[in-house]
Amino acid sequence: MNVLFMGRWDLAGAYLANRFLSEGHTACWITGEDQRALWHPRLRGSIYRGTFGAQQIAPILTSNRIDTVVFLTGALRENAPGAAYESCIPALAALLEALREHRVQTFVYLSSVELGYGGALTPLQADLAAGELYCQAHQSHFGLPLLIARLGYVYAPVPPGDMGYTGALLARMARGEPVTCPCSAGDCVDVIHAEDAAAALYDLVLVRAAGRYLVVTGHPVPLAEYFACLGRVAGCEPDVTWQAQRPTLPPGDFDPRPLQLATGWIPTHLFAQDGADTLGRALAMPASAPSGAPRPVRVPLARLRAWLARHAPLRTLGETLLLFAATSLLLRFGKDVSDLKYVDIRLMFVALTACCYGGEMGVLAVVLASLSYLYSLAASYVDTAYLLYSVDTWLPFVVYAVTGSVLGYIVNRRREDTDALRRRYDLLEEKYRRVEALQTETQDLKNRLQQQLLNTKHSFGDLYRIVLELDAQQPEQLLQRGIGVVQQVLECEKAAVYYVDVPAGCARLLTCSPALEGSAPAVLGLAELERLRLAFRRGGLFVNTGLLADHPDLAAPVWYDGQPYAFVAAYDIAPDKFTTYYQDLFRVVVSLLEKNLLRALSYEKARRSERCVAGTALLKPEAFAEKLALLRGEGGRALCRFTLGRVQPPAGLDAAAVGRALGGMIRKTDYMGQDETGGYAVILTNTPPEQAEELAVRFARAGFHWEVVPS
Structure with a gap:
């Protein structure tokens, strides 16, 4: 995918951009900030800085083949209620106008769960809500594939200045300053790790989800606990003024199930478990450079070096000409030095140039040395026609040509071998980086799966509890x-x-x-x-x-x-x-x-022989009383509806005959036996006492008298 991010730096957007680039997608960013980068320095993406209208955004969409757009609103979502802010509507309007002529698969608008809180909206939240309405209007009239993601407070191991509202509160507490909260201490908030938020947004984009989703963990924490955690990290007792003006959502309304049904996403970080550790690492980090920091000024020499580095052939040509100029000066002023008469300075120039710069500059050095030799002969009043007819005069030119070509060939061959080795090294390094990235990703997946096993409700500990709960000797229990x-x-x-x-x-x-x-x-x-x-x-x-x-x-x-x-x-x-x-x-x-x-x-x-009357299926009084107690249930709740009745058999029947007769009249889910008085009793399960008359008729047909006993 080709993803365009637009807006000021956003913590959730930064993690989302890193996720897209790490997965092999391309990304670009339109921002009014001067220096900040949305993604990690090792990742590559295009950045367009400045204020752009619809006419300037349209070519960016076309040239980069953008199919996914993410509008960043961290400056509004994560800002203090009374802080100064810049409206997102002008930039959003320009972007949506450009998108009328450019079709995309998904348009993601990052919003806040605070828009669902009770009470009046703050100016920042009103601007954020206006952006939602503006996007929904374009969805209705122009078919914009809109995805609105409402996030809770986002935290991550980054400097507090980059963490939005949570980071600002943490910094104030670290300085010992009091804080004000528009909610009450009993209200709950859902704090999500930026990595989890990025994973959820990435999955939503992959499945091309549309509509409005709450990107929350589903594990909200009370604000009192939230501020207490910040205070522990800051090393002070939080001084919070509760205004109780805006109640948050009930805990059950922080529901991630629609998101989980759409993507299968599960959070791997919970604020109640690892929030203090993450915030502690964030507080220890140095503050990032402000976005308006001045750029370093390059001196002219540094600019020249940078220009020469970009134009290596021109630099090589210039150095060769400078070396030839030095050779010419040495020839002119060294004529009277007797020791230099035995040194061929032109040959030295050819050899040195060919060894330093290879065959191309070696040929140029041969030409320059030959021209210098011809000039010296002409200056000595030697007829140039003599050079054409005398073979002896060709020797310097031949030596120059052989020296330059041979040394240049050797140097070029070594350079080619070096380049081949460098390419092999780069290939191996690329493979190593891929393997390292694969190992890192595998380790990350292992950690995430392990964290999911710990966070899921049906963990091994829960299954162990189920095993213990089902360890009972009585079938009814x-x-x-x-x-x-x-x-x-x-x-x-x-x-x-x-x-x-x-x-x-x-x-x-x-x-x-x-x-x-x-x-x-x-x-x-x-x-x-x-x-x-x-x-x-x-x-x-x-x-x-x-x-x-x-x-x-x-x-x-x-x-x-x-x-x-x-x-x-x-x-x-x-x-x-x-x-x-x-x-x-x-x-x-x-x-x-x-x-x-x-x-x-x-x-x-x-234990049948111990629990039943000998030769029958009639329960003994102790066993019958135990069954009755089990059916009455634990904690006052009956196991099932049942009717308890006493049975008077016909005269002359022994226990075995009574057992056979009753066994033919009751079901396999019923119980018969002797009660504490020694008489015969029957428990009819799932039979209400209202059927007493029908039961009496059934037993009367066999000659038994039936009487309901209140249970």
């Missing part, structure tokens, strides 16, 4: 806890567990969440189970992607002896919980529930 775990993991209010009665061809409700009490069907017929059973046989997980009515959104089976013993169902889950991540997480939770449930059932089966 285990199912009740499993419902709570499923609700926490999927963030839903409706979940249930059904027992699969294969011989009866139905599923019976075992337990459910409070939101489903009274509305969850006690029995599911075979028609409702068919889709679930088919999904269980194929992949082990039912996902209601077809949004079928009367079906759970997610369901997973619990297997026992090769048959589905039960299944866990979740209802009314959020759309973002249908992802593969949450499906796998739900599968893991159900597998943990299955493992512990099988262990609990095996434990009960092994």
Whole structure:
């Protein structure tokens, strides 16, 4: 992509520009600042400084083939409420006018979450809001692909003067000055690391998102905690005056879920965890040079050197001519020196020039030396025609030519070898830099993934807590806890567990969440189970992607002896919980529930002789009382609706006969046994006491008297 940034220096924009350039995209920047660079010095991009109108911006868009535009507003977003400011509307108007004739894929307008706060807007925020409205008007009338990103406070390991509002507060506290806050101490703000903000904006641009997004972490901190952190870093107790004029957003409204659904972005830095460390490093950094600092003045000699460096052939030619002039002077004033009679100064000039500058200048030196030799002969009144007919006079020219050509060839050959070695070195250096960049990127990805694992709600510590919570010996208690775990993991209010009665061809409700009490069907017929059973046989997980009515959104089976013993169902889950991540997480939770449930059932089966009356399935009084206590639930909430009743069998029936008779009248999800009085009692699960008359008729047909016991 070819990205154009426009506006004054912006911390979030600087990190975003570095991200684009590091990923191989091209970037340019239009700014009114004199010296600052938006990106890292090692990165390359074009900078246009000055005030530009629409007519000047249009050629920049065309020549750079701009397809993405980012308008920077850090001077408004991150400025103090009463500070002097420069309106962004003139520059924005010129840019949008130029974009009418130049189509782009995305136009990003960086805004602030403070526009959603209560109370009256400050002049800076009003200017920022006017920019939003201006962009939206162009979106409606000219089809501008607009992306408005509202950011919270941005921080990063940069000098406080570059950190906007947070840096200004930090600097004031470090100087021991009091600060004023227009909000109250209980209000919350969302502080985001510039690296996370850049990653979110980069992902939004890649997916060509449009609309308005909150670029926040979703982990707001109270302002009292925010100022306390700044005070700890500054080494002083914060002196804050709370004006309570502008309430911020409620904590739940700092919601990054639309952003995460669009891009899959997750923040890797949280202010509550690493904010103090980052701000401490920022406070220790030296202040950056002001944007209006004067440029260094170059002296004329330095300018000449720079010009000669850009024109190397002219410099070489000039040095050769200077050397020839020195040779001519030496020949003229050295005629009377007897020692120089045995030295050929012209040959020395040719050899020296060829060795220093190569074959091209060597040939020029041969020509100059030959002309000098001819001039000396003419000055000695030697007839030039003599040179043409006397072969002996050709020897100096031949020596000059051979010396210049041979030495020039050797020097050129060595230079070519040196250039080849330099190219190989540059290639190796480029490969090394790529490998180093790849290593740095890999290390950065590793650190980010590690931080994501630490920051995500479903970390290994959370899974360990789930394992401990599902460690129970009683199946009823285990199912009740499993419902709570499923609700926490999927963030839903409706979940249930059904027992699969294969011989009866139905599923019976075992337990459910409070939101489903009274509305969850006690029995599911075979028609409702068919889709679930088919999904269980194929992949082990039912996902209601077809949004079928009367079906759970997610369901997973619990297997026992090769048959589905039960299944866990979740209802009314959020759309973002249908992802593969949450499906796998739900599968893991159900597998943990299955493992512990099988262990609990095996434990009960092994203790059957201890818990039941000999030769029957009737629970002993202690075991029956334990089941009743479990069904009544933990914390006063019943595991499920149930009806407790006493049963008077016909005269003459022993315990074995009573057990066989009751076993034929109750379901597999019900319980029968002896109560504390020694009489027979039955617990009918998911059966309201209002059905007492129907229950009495059912038991009366078998000769039993039924009486409801208040539970």
